[in-house]
Amino acid sequence: MTRAMAFEPIRTSPYPAWPRPDPAVEDAVLTVARSGHWWQSGGGAAERLEEALVAEFGVAGAVAVGNGTVALELALAALGVGADDEVLVPATTFVSTASAVHRLGARPVPVDVCPRTLTVDIDAAGTAVGPRTRAMVVVHLAGHSADLPAARRFCDARGIALVEDSAQAVTAEWAGTRVGTVGDLATLSFQAAKLLPGGDGGAVLATRDGALAERVARMANCGRRRGSALYDHHLPATNARISEFNAAVVLAHLTQYEHLAQARRTGAQRLLSAMPPGTVLAPDPRATCHDWYMVLLTVPDDLYERGLTNRHLVAYLDELGVPAQVLYPFWPDLPGFAGNGDRHAERCVVARRVTDRVAWLHHRLLLDPDFPEDLGRAWARIESAHADVLPAVSGRGV
Numbered sequence: 145m146t147r148a149m150a151f152e153p154i155r156t157s158p159y160p161a162w163p164r165p166d167p168a169v170e171d172a173v174l175t176v177a178r179s180g181h182w183w184q185s186g187g188g189a190a191e192r193l194e195e196a197l198v199a200e201f202g203v204a205g206a207v208a209v210g211n212g213t214v215a216l217e218l219a220l221a222a223l224g225v226g227a228d229d230e231v232l233v234p235a236t237t238f239v240s241t242a243s244a245v246h247r248l249g250a251r252p253v254p255v256d257v258c259p260r261t262l263t264v265d266i267d268a269a270g271t272a273v274g275p276r277t278r279a280m281v282v283v284h285l286a287g288h289s290a291d292l293p294a295a296r297r298f299c300d301a302r303g304i305a306l307v308e309d310s311a312q313a314v315t316a317e318w319a320g321t322r323v324g325t326v327g328d329l330a331t332l333s334f335q336a337a338k339l340l341p342g343g344d345g346g347a348v349l350a351t352r353d354g355a356l357a358e359r360v361a362r363m364a365n366c367g368r369r370r371g372s373a374l375y376d377h378h379l380p381a382t383n384a385r386i387s388e389f390n391a392a393v394v395l396a397h398l399t400q401y402e403h404l405a406q407a408r409r410t411g412a413q414r415l416l417s418a419m420p421p422g423t424v425l426a427p428d429p430r431a432t433c434h435d436w437y438m439v440l441l442t443v444p445d446d447l448y449e450r451g452l453t454n455r456h457l458v459a460y461l462d463e464l465g466v467p468a469q470v471l472y473p474f475w476p477d478l479p480g481f482a483g484n485g486d487r488h489a490e491r492c493v494v495a496r497r498v499t500d501r502v503a504w505l506h507h508r509l510l511l512d513p514d515f516p517e518d519l520g521r522a523w524a525r526i527e528s529a530h531a532d533v534l535p536a537v538s539g540r541g542v
């Protein structure tokens with residue numbers, strides 16, 4: 145059945161694509177193809193990517209791997225997380241942060257998040273920690289850095305490991321401290337939508353301990369020591385290597401990263417002025433750098449009470465020509481995780497509330513000069529028309 149349009153589009157031309165069409169990326173892929181160096185055997189793109197990450201983050205070691213999910217699994221396993229351990233995981237995150245823990249036979253324990261940044265609430269972590277807790281994972285969600293000094297103090301005081309899931313932030317900082325440099329290990333994702341896209345791919349950064357990086361490298365490469373012979377296997381392990389092609393694409397993006405990050409920040413400043421206060425989650429004042437991986441748009445209380453959820457918001461924005469998505473589901477409710485009966489999940493009131501209230505918009509939109517005004521106009525239309533169009537939208541089963 146054809147749906148009646150509730151809104152006339154305010155925008156019909158496409159927003160910038162992501163990944164962007166880029167001759168440097170095409171060159172990088174062709175260079176690998178022509179080199180015949182299609183596999184990691186020293187000196188190739190993966191090795192150069194690892195060196196570049198060490199230099200970029202100023203860390204002790206980096207291991208480029210197949211994706212951000214496997215990076216988390218390897219990081220936790222290298223820190224000794226295993227059967228019957230518990231790991232604190234923010235309740236607002238992509239499912240991989242929790243499933244990586246689950247796949248090691250350990251239990252991800254959900255921790256509530258701060259309403260301003262949707263990153264882990266360290267006070268809430270204090271109520272979730274227990275005798276079996278082995279580690280905490282902080283997630284730098286949507287480009288917001290978590291409070292890294294507080295997370296580090298929390299873990300040190302309890303003798304547990306700290307992992308940073310930095311799939312969604314590359315240069316973000318909390319009070320001058322950059323993401324990826326504080327946890328015992330940090331992980332990155334180079335999936336196609338990410339800030340450093342490689343198609344797929346990921347990395348584990350070892351902030352201070354080069355031996356940890358070596359352990360991860362062996363675990364990701366069939367147990368081989370770095371630089372060792374083909375059949376020199378030191379532990380039973382998996383193959384989680386990044387491909388040379390993906391690594392070359394990430395390397396091509398690394399050189400453009402700062403310029404694009406600056407363009408996003410400029411767009412975001414204009415967006416914050418174009419939108420009513422509180423609708424776009426602005427960075428915490430202690431965050432000295434914000435990466436704007438996603439624009440987090442929240443439904444204000446008055447509209448929520450009149451029935452507007454993030455699903456309606458996304459449907460309206462879609463009709464208006466501004467692409468958006470609803471935030472992640474609350475992972476403790478997903479099949480295979482503890483679910484409603486879990487007392488820790490019940491305490492995650494902010495995380496549960498935002499699954500209904502927050503929509504997010506991809507960073508590529510911030511690269512379009514008209515986006516701030518588009519969203520401002522779209523928001524004004526939704527706000528004024530909401531009372532009339534809501535029944536029509538609800539009837540569509542969103």
Ligand SMILES: Cc1ncc(COP(=O)(O)O)c(C=O)c1O
Nearest residue numbers: 211212213238240311333334335
């Ligand atoms: C916070 C977070 N962690 C982990 C991942 C997993 O990364 P990948 O898709 O590269 O496996 C993602 C990817 O979306 C993510 O957003």
